[in-house]
Structure formats: structure tokens, C-alpha cells
Amino acid sequence: MTSNSNLVLRDQVIQACKSNIKDQAVLSWFTDKLETTETPSAFFLAFGMVNRKIDRSSVEIPTTLLDTFKNIDPVFNINNWTLDQFCRLAFLINLDPENNKGKIETLLASADMREQVVIYKSLHFLQNAEDFVLNAVDGIRTNMIDVFDSIALDSAYPSKYFDESAWNQMVLKAIFMERPIFKIYGLETRQNKKLATILHDFVHERWAAGRSVTPELWRLTSSFLNVQILEDLKKVIETGTPTAKSAAIKVLQESNHPKATDWLESKNIEKSKKSWEEIGHEVWSAIEN
């Protein structure tokens, strides 16, 4: 992204915050603090006070701003933001990118859960988003679900900036933490042999323990299908739950592996027409119930 579009974003976000804040006293507090957050302590105090001043209502933004967001992150969704979070985003992107790193790192080190969530969600929209890769990689080591989700789910940041080992660590941890992995952006484009192999080992470890695995994980093996994975997927198709079966058939289809195609034809197996999103929803609604 060019820095120019980030400047446009900054101005549009601030404007949107202002038009969403209904209370005049709060609005003047917000406007005033945006102009006077030059010293670190003034910034920390203002960022902290958002919690007291601004409520957790939903945010309405114009389509021009939505487009600006989507230019940076195609899976940006305004419904994932409440007004207090959105105003904190404004404070963060309002910092001078020349010296925002120290302030944001100090903030992270003393952040409560809600603040951590909003800081990680905001990283992608900073002019120097790439400078925070190590912070995000460190962030996914958390066991707090909300914090993990704020980095891993519904964001294009990891797929864009994480190197292979960080990416793999994040996906594996999402599976371990039973997160809805269909909400991770870039699963197909970031497929890699190492991840496919680790996942395949993981499946065997779970099966040996008499445990099941989420059917979603198979989609991460489709580009690296080998004979062993093929045999396991056959087993899933023959003995798995209906959702697991659809997932396994879909992987065989997507693999374009001749042995997979032949086997599907020989067994006369009907094509899986479900999207990964639909399969993901099935998996998670089964867990919720």
C-alpha cells in the first residue's frame, strides 16, 4: 500500500469517528485529544480513557471509507468493530509513523485484553504496518482467545507479512485452540509442504490417542497430496461424519492428483459442492451444540 492511501484512511477514520460520536462533550474530548497526544503520557492516557468515554455501540461508515479499508485489507468488516475500538484505531493511526513503534509497544506491554485486541486488529492499517510483524508473531503466542483471534481471523495481515514458520505456527495453533480456521485469510495461497506434513503427523497423533481432528485441516494438504494422505482421506470418506466426508472429497477434487481422481471415479463418488466456508460453519455449529 502506498503511504498516501494510508493518509486518506487516517482522515476518513477520524471523520467517521466524529460522525458516530453523538454526545457533544465526548466529541470535543475526542477532537481535543487527537490534537494533543504528542507526548507519550498524553497519548497513553487518552487511549486508556476511550474505555470510559466512548460506548461499545456499532459503527456506521460511508462506502468510500469501506473501499479504502478494503484496498488495504480485502476481508475488512466493519461489523467486527465497536465504536470504542474504532476510536482507538483513530488514535493509533494518528500517531506519526516515524516514531509510533515505541509507543505502541509500550501500550501493548501494559494493555488489558480489550486493548490488546484492538491494537492487533489495527496494525494492518498503520502506515508502517510491516514494522509490527514481530509484535503480531509474538501476539499469537497468547492463550487468550480474543487476542489470538484479533490477529489470526478476519485479517489479511498474517498472510501478507508472516514468514512461513510464523504462518505455520499460527495455523497450527488455531487448530489446537479449536478456532474457526475458515476465517483465516489466505489459507490456499499460503499452503506449503511443511505445514501439510506437520498436519498429517498431527492427524496420526490424534487418531492414535482416540481423538478426532477438525475436517477443515485437510484443505491445507490439497496441494501436497501424497499416497499416505490419499489413503487417510479415503478412510475419512468411508468412515467419517458427513461434514468430514464432504471435506475429504473436496480435498481430493482440489488436489488434481491422478490417483485421487481415479479413485473418486472408480467409487462413483458424488462431487462435493460445498464451499470451505460452508464446511467450516458446519464444523463450528456442531461444536457449539
Added chain:
Amino acid sequence: MKYIDPHVHMTSRTTNDYEAMQKAGIVALIEPAFWLGQPRTEVGAFKDYFSSIVGWEPFRSSQFGIKHYCTIGLNSKEANNEALAEQVMELLPLFALKDNVVAIGEIGYDDQTKAEDKYFREQIELAKEVGLPIMIHTPHRDKKNGTLRSMDVLEEHGVDPSMAVIDHNNEETAKSVLDRGFWAAFTIYPRTKMGSERMVEVVRQYGSDRIIVDSSADWGVSDPLSVPKTANLMKERGIAQEHIQKTCYQNALDAYGQSGNMKESDWSEGVNFDQSVLYGGNSVLRGQEPKKSSSDIIEN
């Protein structure tokens, strides 16, 4: 019956305790910042501790359906290391405004030294500045004088008594605390503080206005079920339901609710994670009900 334990140090407790507390009816708790059984030697240890009680511990608690709040402060024991105390004081404004912080505390006196007095007063001013209630720790030794002196200092700084909870009271201190308009908390902690039978008699004598029961359960031999157990004993010994409800639930909510950060709606609909994501929470709670085929079977 729902209970609040407004003083319990959960960082020192296990998930068995959380599970038992939830089963006993505790819906919310307050974890005051205190010392950890031995003095810290680095300011970073304070930072990580504060960070944990505004982040990780609320998450841990939420997995058991209990809403977690905390207080932030430099405790009196560690205030005596002045070089360190100065650095900790600089940290406090960073944490005092967090989402789950309902008071500055626990602060006050331990040995009643000059350093303790200095940081006690500075933190009273901080509480006034950020509009938070104050939780007062009263000393084990020379308790009566320490308690009176704490109240003198609060009054000297112009603190409205309704904004301060004086904790760890006993039969000797209760009357003066209540007479001066402060909230009086009683800690049901075996051997060193109050037993639950004595607590029943305190409520019989003073009623329930501004009286709060807590456990102060921590890393010592203590009981995180002190509040529900005391409530049960009160009931058994004929104390009116209204007094039980006030001392074991409502008064704590009224006192710390003045922070603006503690509301009944935080737990009345169930305690969820921030984004109402239930998957992981469910998976943890599913683990709470192991199949009862044999007590030696640990669920796979």
C-alpha cells in the same frame, strides 16, 4: 443465591478453585493487587503482574463463567523499597484506567513506616484523579491504630467515605469504621483474620449496612469459598436473607460499582469472551464434567 467475592488473589489459585467457586454461586470477584508472598526486586515484575490481572486472569476466570475485576496499587509492604516504589508509582497510571479495574488498592499501612505513609497518600491522590474507589488494607500488627490512622489520612485528603472500603476489620475496628461512614469489609481467613462464626455475630450486632464479606484467599492456607460458606452459616444461624444478600453480594457491587466498571449486566447474561466467541470456552467447560465411571479416570 449469587455471591461476589470482592477480595481474592486468583493468580495463586488453581482451576479447581475456580470450578468450586462457580459451583458455589460466585458470579464475580475482585483481585486486588498485592504482594506475592515475597518482595519483588524489579519494576518489570510489577508490570507483568499488573498486566496479568488485567488480561490473562480475567480470561482464565471467564472460562468458568466468573466475571473478574481487579484493583491496581502499590501495596504497603513493598512501598518500603523506595527506589523500586518510585518506579512502580510511574506504572500505576498506565494500568489504573483499564477495563476491569474497580479501585486503587490494596493500599494503606503494614508497619506504618514513613515510606508507607508517603505512597499511601500519593495513591489516594491518584484515586481521586481517576475517580476510582479505594481499597484499604489494614495491618496485622497494631491493627486498631493502623485502621484509625488510615481513616484519618483518607479524611485529611478529602476522600468521601463512601468511596473507600476498609478491609480486614475485626470486632475491635468495626464500630469506628462504620461510625465514620466507610464501607467495612471483613476477611474470613483462618487463624489470622476472622472465622465465619465470628462474622455471623458481627452481622447480628451491626446488621448489613456497608458491611462486606470477603475471603482474601491467596497463596497461604485460605479458602476461596469463604463467602458462600459464611453466607450458609448466617442462614443456618437465623440471619435474615436480606442481610446475607447485602453482605455477600450487593454491598460489594454498590461500593465498587462506583468505579463505573462493574455492573450486574456484566454477568447476568453469562460471562463470555469479549467477542462472544464461545467455541474455546465451551471446550474448556466441557472438560469440567468428566465421566463419572471411576474417580481415577481422567478424561481423554
